[in-house]
Structures are given as C-alpha cells and as structure tokens.
Amino acid sequence: MMLATSCQHSTIGATVVPQKPTAFGAALIESSGGKQLAQTGSLLPQPVVVQVNNDQGTAVPGALVQFSATPGVTFDPPNGLTDSSGQLTTNVTLGGMTGRYVITASAFDKSHKKLELKLEEIALGYQQTLGRRLNDQFCERCHNPESAAERVSNYDNLEVKPHPFTEGDTLNKMSDADLTAIVTHGGPALNKSALMPAWGNTLSRSEVQALIAYIRAVADPPYRNTGPAFAKN
Amino acid sequence: MKEKLSSLWRKLFGDSVRAFGVVSILFLASMAIAPAKNFFSEWRHYQRGYLSLIRNRSEANTLQRHFQGGIQQIWLPDLGVVDRCTSCHVGQGETSLTDVSTQPYRPHPVIPHKSEQFGCTVCHRGQGAATTVEEAHNSTLAWEQPILPAKYIESSCGQCHSGPLPGTPQLNEGRRLLAREGCLHCHAVKLPDGSTMHPTDDPPSLSHIGDKTTREWIFAWLKDPQGYATTSTMPNFKLSDDDVRDISAFLIANSTPVAGDALTVIAKTSADPTAGPSLYGESFCASCHAAQNAAGNLVGGDVGPELTRIGNKAKPEWLQAWLRDPRVYDSKTAMPHYRFTDAQVATLAGFLQSKSDSDYLANVHLEAATPEQIAHGKRLVSDYGCASCHEIAGIKKPENFAPELSRIGSKPITQLIFLPGMQHSLPDYIAGKIKQPRAFAPGLKMPQYTFTPAQIDALTTALLSLNERSYRLPTSWAAPAAHESDYKPAGKAGKLMADLACFSCHRINGHGGDMAPDLTWEGSSVQRDWLVQFFKNPGTLRPALIRRMPRFNFTDAEVNELTDYIMTVYQSPTIDHDSMPLSGYPQGQIELGRQLFYGKYACQGCHIVDTNTDKGYIGPTLTHVGSRLTAAWIYQWLKNSQALRPGTIEPNRTMSDEDARALTAFLISQKSGAKQQVAKK
Numbered sequence A: 001m002m003l004a005t006s007c008q009h010s011t012i013g014a015t016v017v018p019q020k021p022t023a024f025g026a027a028l029i030e031s032s033g034g035k036q037l038a039q040t041g042s043l044l045p046q047p048v049v050v051q052v053n054n055d056q057g058t059a060v061p062g063a064l065v066q067f068s069a070t071p072g073v074t075f076d077p078p079n080g081l082t083d084s085s086g087q088l089t090t091n092v093t094l095g096g097m098t099g100r101y102v103i104t105a106s107a108f109d110k111s112h113k114k115l116e117l118k119l120e121e122i123a124l125g126y127q128q129t130l131g132r133r134l135n136d137q138f139c140e141r142c143h144n145p146e147s148a149a150e151r152v153s154n155y156d157n158l159e160v161k162p163h164p165f166t167e168g169d170t171l172n173k174m175s176d177a178d179l180t181a182i183v184t185h186g187g188p189a190l191n192k193s194a195l196m197p198a199w200g201n202t203l204s205r206s207e208v209q210a211l212i213a214y215i216r217a218v219a220d221p222p223y224r225n226t227g228p229a230f231a232k233n
Numbered sequence B: 001m002k003e004k005l006s007s008l009w010r011k012l013f014g015d016s017v018r019a020f021g022v023v024s025i026l027f028l029a030s031m032a033i034a035p036a037k038n039f040f041s042e043w044r045h046y047q048r049g050y051l052s053l054i055r056n057r058s059e060a061n062t063l064q065r066h067f068q069g070g071i072q073q074i075w076l077p078d079l080g081v082v083d084r085c086t087s088c089h090v091g092q093g094e095t096s097l098t099d100v101s102t103q104p105y106r107p108h109p110v111i112p113h114k115s116e117q118f119g120c121t122v123c124h125r126g127q128g129a130a131t132t133v134e135e136a137h138n139s140t141l142a143w144e145q146p147i148l149p150a151k152y153i154e155s156s157c158g159q160c161h162s163g164p165l166p167g168t169p170q171l172n173e174g175r176r177l178l179a180r181e182g183c184l185h186c187h188a189v190k191l192p193d194g195s196t197m198h199p200t201d202d203p204p205s206l207s208h209i210g211d212k213t214t215r216e217w218i219f220a221w222l223k224d225p226q227g228y229a230t231t232s233t234m235p236n237f238k239l240s241d242d243d244v245r246d247i248s249a250f251l252i253a254n255s256t257p258v259a260g261d262a263l264t265v266i267a268k269t270s271a272d273p274t275a276g277p278s279l280y281g282e283s284f285c286a287s288c289h290a291a292q293n294a295a296g297n298l299v300g301g302d303v304g305p306e307l308t309r310i311g312n313k314a315k316p317e318w319l320q321a322w323l324r325d326p327r328v329y330d331s332k333t334a335m336p337h338y339r340f341t342d343a344q345v346a347t348l349a350g351f352l353q354s355k356s357d358s359d360y361l362a363n364v365h366l367e368a369a370t371p372e373q374i375a376h377g378k379r380l381v382s383d384y385g386c387a388s389c390h391e392i393a394g395i396k397k398p399e400n401f402a403p404e405l406s407r408i409g410s411k412p413i414t415q416l417i418f419l420p421g422m423q424h425s426l427p428d429y430i431a432g433k434i435k436q437p438r439a440f441a442p443g444l445k446m447p448q449y450t451f452t453p454a455q456i457d458a459l460t461t462a463l464l465s466l467n468e469r470s471y472r473l474p475t476s477w478a479a480p481a482a483h484e485s486d487y488k489p490a491g492k493a494g495k496l497m498a499d500l501a502c503f504s505c506h507r508i509n510g511h512g513g514d515m516a517p518d519l520t521w522e523g524s525s526v527q528r529d530w531l532v533q534f535f536k537n538p539g540t541l542r543p544a545l546i547r548r549m550p551r552f553n554f555t556d557a558e559v560n561e562l563t564d565y566i567m568t569v570y571q572s573p574t575i576d577h578d579s580m581p582l583s584g585y586p587q588g589q590i591e592l593g594r595q596l597f598y599g600k601y602a603c604q605g606c607h608i609v610d611t612n613t614d615k616g617y618i619g620p621t622l623t624h625v626g627s628r629l630t631a632a633w634i635y636q637w638l639k640n641s642q643a644l645r646p647g648t649i650e651p652n653r654t655m656s657d658e659d660a661r662a663l664t665a666f667l668i669s670q671k672s673g674a675k676q677q678v679a680k681k
Helices: A126-143 A176-185 A205-218 B002-013 B016-039 B042-055 B060-066 B133-137 B169-180 B215-223 B241-254 B275-282 B316-324 B342-353 B371-383 B426-435 B453-464 B468-472 B491-499 B528-536 B556-569 B587-600 B631-644 B657-668 B675-680
Strands: A027-032 A037-039 A048-053 A064-068 A074-076 A079-081 A087-093 A099-108 A114-124 B074-076 B081-083 B290-292 B298-300
Touching: A027 A099, A027 A114, A048 A064, A048 A099, A048 A114, A064 A087, A079 A087, A114 A126, A114 A205, A126 A205, A176 A205, B002 B016, B042 B060, B169 B453, B215 B241, B241 B371, B275 B342, B316 B342, B426 B453, B491 B556, B528 B556, B587 B657, B631 B657
Parallel strands: A037 A114
Antiparallel strands: A027 A048, A048 A087, A064 A079, A064 A099, A074 A087, A099 A114, B074 B081, B290 B298
C-alpha cells in the first residue's frame, strides 16, 4: 500500500505567475551552476544560470523558462523570461534529504514542443559536510587536479596519480572497508603507492567515516549504497 | 415546525421505557467514539504503513524485532524534553533503511548525538508532546513552536556549542559575520555563560578624518559605501543629499589634526613607473588589502580596507604619513610599521594615489558649510548612532542603541510584525529584517546591508541559536568556545612586536591571526642564524604559496632584539636542543634516512629535498632544512607533528625511534651550500 507522504516544507515564498514569453528558442543549455555541493536545506553557493538558444546557436532574449524539481527544492525565481543575453538566473535551495537532486529547466519552442535541461546538484548531510572539510584540509591538494589561485594542486607533481574523488568508475568499486583501510593505513595497505600516507593516527575513526561519506556523495557516476546484506527469511 | 419537533420528542421520549432505550443507545454510541478515535489516530496509520513498508525487505525480521507499537516517548527531565515524534517516525534509528526517502520513515542521518540522549525537539523544535502531524509540526493557537526549517538546523547546535564546530559551517559563518559586519556595535548579545559577544571589526576613528580625506569623499561614501568599494562593510543609511551634506560638514568641522608634523609631504616619487607596483607586491600588501586588477577581478585579502579607489579617498600627505608609521594615526591598527625609507614611502604613496577613478567625485560639489548645517549634521550623527561604531570626538558612544538580541531565537511570533505576503515564522522574520530592515515600519534606523542570500541564511542561523532554551539547559551541557587568550609579549621585544603587528598574521600562545605559522614554539624549532637571515630577507619556504612574510627595513639591533626574544621565550618544554646534534651523523644512518624518505614514507610527495627530482608542493621545501631547523625539533616533529602544532596537515606516521632518528640524520645533512653533494650521492 502506498502512503501519501506528508510534506513538511511546502514550497515557501509567493508563487510567481509566469510572464508571457516574447520569443521562443530551439535549445536550452546550461551556462553555469550544475554539479554544485551544498548542505541539505541550504542555498547552492552559486546561482543556476541557463540559456535559451535558437537553432543557429545564438541567444534568445525574452523566452520563458520554468524550473522544477522534487518537493522541498525551492527556486528564486521559479520561472522568468531570459534577459538580453538569453539567460535566466535562479537561486536554488536544496531539500532536507542528503543526496542528488535533479533540477529541470524547461521551455517551449515555436511549435510548443517542450525543451528540457536536467542539472544535478548534490546535497551534503552532516557527515558529508564534515568529510568535505577534512577533504579540503588534508586530501584535496593531491586528489584534486584543479588548481585555484590560493591553492595550487600537487596532483601533477606526483609520480603515481591519485584518484580524484569524483572518479566514481573506480572508487564506487571499492568497498567502505577498503577505503577505510587505505585512508587509515596508507597506500601500501592495498598494495598501492606509498605516496598516499597513513592517516590513521591523524584522523579519528569517525573522521575517516565522514571522509568516506563525502567521497561517496561526490562520486560521478553516483555511488549506489547496496546497504548491509541480510539473509532472506 | 413547532409541531414537528414536539411530535419527534414524543416519538423518542414519549414514555419512560422509550426514553431509557434512546438514551442508552446514545450513550453506547458516545462510548464507542473514544476507542474509534484512538483506532483511527494518525500515528496508528503511520505505524501500519511502516509495518507494510518493512514486510518485504530482506531484513524484515530485524526491523520487526526493533519495532514497538503504541505511542513512543523520549522523556528527558534535564532538558525538559517529552518527545513523542518516534511514534510516527518509527524508522528514524534504523540505519539499514538508507534507501527509504519517504517521511515519516526516513532514517535519521548520522550525527554525533543519540536521540535517546537529546530527544528530537531540542534540535528540530516543534511540539514534542503532540501526536498529530499538524500539532507536532506547525504552530497552533495553544502551541507556537513550529518545526525549524532544515536550512537553519545548525542553529540548534549553537544552543550548547558556543565555539565553531567542524560540522556546522553555516553557523560558524553566521557568528563570524555577526561579529565582523558590525551588528554587535549596536545590538548587544549576551551569551548564557554570562559573557558578551564582541565585534571583531575595528571601524576607524573619525576624530581626525579631516587629515585623511575630503568632505567630498565623505559625501560620496555616505551616499553609497559600496559604490566606493564593493567589499566595504559600511552599510547604506539611505540618507538624503541634504543629510549627507550636513553630516560631512559636521565631521570635517569636528575633526582635529593629529599632533606634530606627521602630515607633511617629504620625498619625491620615484621616476621608475614599475617601482610602485613592485614595492606593493614585495611588501605583500595584497595579503591584507584587496584591489581590483585590470580585468576587474578583486585580488587580495580582507584584513584591511579595499584599495581599488584609494586615490579618490586619501589625501597625499596623510597617505605618506600612514605608510611611514600607521601607529601615529591609529595606535591599535592591524597594519605593521614597515620602516619604509622616505623614497619608498613616496613611491608607494604615489602608486596608491594613482589607484583612483577620475569620475568618482566628478559630480560632488559642496558649498562651504553653514553653522546650521553643521549643527544639523551633529544631530543626525547622534540620531543614527554613528558613534556606536566610530569614535567621534564630542559624541558619546550610545548605550543599547538597538534592541538586544540575546534571546532573539525564541521571540514569540505574536510579538512580531510581518510584511504583507511574508510567511509568519520567526526564521522568515529574522531573514526579512536582515534583508530589508527599513521595510518593516517607517522611520526605522537600521541601515541597509549588502549581504548575499547565503550570508543572510548564515546570519539567521546564528541568531536563531540565541534562544531561551540555551539559557534553560543545564550548565553541564554547555560546550564553551575556546577563548582567545590576551597574551602579550613583554618588554622591548613586546613593544617591537606590537609595532610590527606580528599578531595580525601570526598566532602565539593562543592569541593572534591564522594567516602565518603559529610561533609558540618557534625558538625550539629554528636555528638562530637562520632566523637572523630570515628577518633580513624573508624568502619563501613553500613553493606554491602566494602570501609571504613581507620584508621590514630592520636595524641590526631590532633583529637581535627579536631573535633573542624568540630564541629564549618561545621554547617548547618537550624539546631538548642538546639531545641531538646538528651534524656528525654516520653516513650509514643518513643513507637509511634517505631510503626511508623516498621509499617507506614517500615524503617527496609533499616536500622537495633534491630540486632535480622532487616536486612536492605542499610542505615547506627542505633543500636547506639542515640550516633552518634544529635536529631535536625535526625528530619530535617526525614522531608526532600534531602534538607540536595541532591541526597541521603533516600526518602522524607513528615512526619507530630508529626511523625518526635516521630521517632526522638525513634531513639535518641538507645544509645550505652543502646541498648538491649530499643530494647527489
């Protein structure tokens, strides 16, 4: 029997009546704002920006774009017309549940065919947030190949390349126990490079768990938790 | 009508037997209502739903065994908690239900506390004793504590934890903003432990503002502070042109010159146009000050004010005086006294002066001020509470200028006035007030800030943590913040360190900034000769670091004073210099150390010893470490780095004594000059 689930946080904020579009595009593309990390229930650090293009690939101002997602996700604004550069910007607040959220931007083309663009955002719970902080402090300098102005990556300097944590293809295959072992006892624990030091005396057991929760949260393709195995009755 | 009623009455209660029968039936029917109400209650509905949810799962037996029917209750008299939430949220403690996302069966995410110890409403608010969805989650006439929206949940951590926690970035940021953005200058916040929250910003004194800038600049600034510098923390008071004209007139008229001849232009600017920018770079001004670069991006730190248009603001003579010795103008400034030569002062001042926008003050034309305007300006300055933040000669800092916020997080909704169209909830009210304070009533004085939506959420979170419950909690539950120590080094060296503002960047004995290394044990760590050389010419230790210690034009006497003090006072009791020599280790041990460095411990991942082969970018370069660090420090660091500098990212490898000794021997043999031969062997 399916139960109607009560939703505590109904969409907050005044509902905006969609404006009338003055133009129609042929394609909907992402300008920025996909694949962001935010805590559960909080705003994404950057707004989501989408762009409507015509069939020549040039931006279309005045096209109506609507945002939607699972209940609990709110948009400010939830819909609107694209600006002079063909873009619409919205601030997104994620729902209270940890995990992936799919955000759909939709618009109609001239023949009223629906154009859709799906973006994925990641909500971090308490444990993942803690893991993210540990990642920033201890792991990212080697495991993230991207350099920032204030934080130069060490990735290119390493003879054996570490796995970026988003590399789901590889990391999803490793069990929690294996990841715990490699973090706690270092690379050699799994016959891997000694360039990965042992963190077992620096990080506590719960910190290592938090780190693994974070690694699971950012994996791409997403990590599927099979859960503990129980005998069938 | 009357007839009909009387005939009905006669039919039902006509004679005593009939009346008895009817009354009995009514009575029995009413008796059945109570059990029926119970049978159809919401929580039973949800419990039945839970049982059918788990029935077909592989771990059904385990879940069935954990399941207890009936009203569940967590009762914690200490905390005043009577929570029946688990009557419906049956699966909240079942970790195996991670794939279930429907409420009320979703398992609680992993947190450091157990629901049996804390209950639910301590963090989530709502009515714990209620057993219907509506009453438990929403506010009713009798109960007005709705569930806290998930985005503010960290505020509940702040009820007990007064310091920053690693898992609550939003709360930490909110508290930082509360202290940094000026809120606490007007609003008092007392904490349950009796202490008061203190602002961490230091708005400048306006008593000598006439030395520093012009009336025109004050006019433009007050009209739109962010128009001058986007990072400005000064809020916009939305003043009229006339009010701004009068305030600027008062501030200039009220300003007194700084004593002495500090404000005279002495030297001429260097002829080399690159000298200014390179001195700005060499002095690492950007570690603290931001400025827009040619591409329009803001580059630099946020310790000092933004310098993008400093040339529009600062008078040339003031800028020179400030660069020569900032403490003449502001004795408590975080800016170090660089000891620039006159030529350097002129060069740097000239460069900064060129950072200006020719249009910025083009439209500001002010007539000479009249006495009435000045008097009116003075009245406005008192009315708007300018002296709450800024020191202004002749105006007393107002007490309790704005409402106290110590318990704002539990303010009753009945006491709030909402804007039309606004959700009637406390978090929305607080966020709305921060977003547009003047919208709530005419004549309100709170200025307009330029917070981002995320910053407003963070501030709201921090304010919601200041609530009634945090005062009612047993004192044993309080987790106090680590208080900043008021450590001050003594004597001549102490004066010198204050003049150099060492504590703006470095931390010593629990006091100071976190931009540069903690120097609490610096005397145990480094060799004296190295420290002397470093003061004279601070080189970089980390290849990938942009920020670096600036060079101060020290006299030899100053270097000796500082070095002596550091080498004598900042000594760790656990490190004995005489326990390990700086040289004379057997070649075999050095070789073993090398093998451990490159093999077992793979230190080259983060450090560089041989610049030809090693590339590690994370730790300090170790090419000359034998001339920099003491052997005893290296040994103890290898044994347990976290004990010497808590929070360092050097992992603790629990090395054997033998390994640590061999590595120390290898590292201490990496001396400046001798590097090549040792490394190539």
